[in-house]
Amino acid sequence: MTTVxxxxxxxxxxxxxxxxxxxxxxxxxxxxxxxxxxxxxxxTVGDYMRDIRDEFLEIFVGPEGPLSDxxxxxxxxxxxxxxxxxxxxxxxxxxxxxxxx
Numbered sequence: 001m002t003t004v005x006x007x008x009x010x011x012x013x014x015x016x017x018x019x020x021x022x023x024x025x026x027x028x029x030x031x032x033x034x035x036x037x038x039x040x041x042x043x044t045v046g047d048y049m050r051d052i053r054d055e056f057l058e059i060f061v062g063p064e065g066p067l068s069d070x071x072x073x074x075x076x077x078x079x080x081x082x083x084x085x086x087x088x089x090x091x092x093x094x095x096x097x098x099x100x101x
Contacts, residue, residue, distance in 0.1 A: 009035040040083065048080040 001014050001023075011031045014023040024032070055073040062069045085092040 006032055007035070011035060040079070040086070043079075043083065045080070045083065045087075048076060048083060051076045052080065 002017050003012050004015050005011065006013050006028075009032065011028055013028055013032075015021070016023075052073065055069065055076050058064070059066050059069040059073065064072075
């Protein structure tokens, strides 16, 4: 078991070095949710675009393998999508009303 800091927050969590499972106390879970809410509310689209650029560049020069870096890029794109949906709910409603094929 290893104790690590969650992202750039002050929350520390226990991670199993064998299975990569994460163990949280109830207070740690609530602190992480609050941290993520703050991140979503304070990140601008420009911030996400810089994160996308950084994650894309890491695919080619990052210390992790390309598959891991592509996964990270996907997560940042998903967060950008969520931010866009929050800022433009009408557009999201329109997209959801389109037929899916």
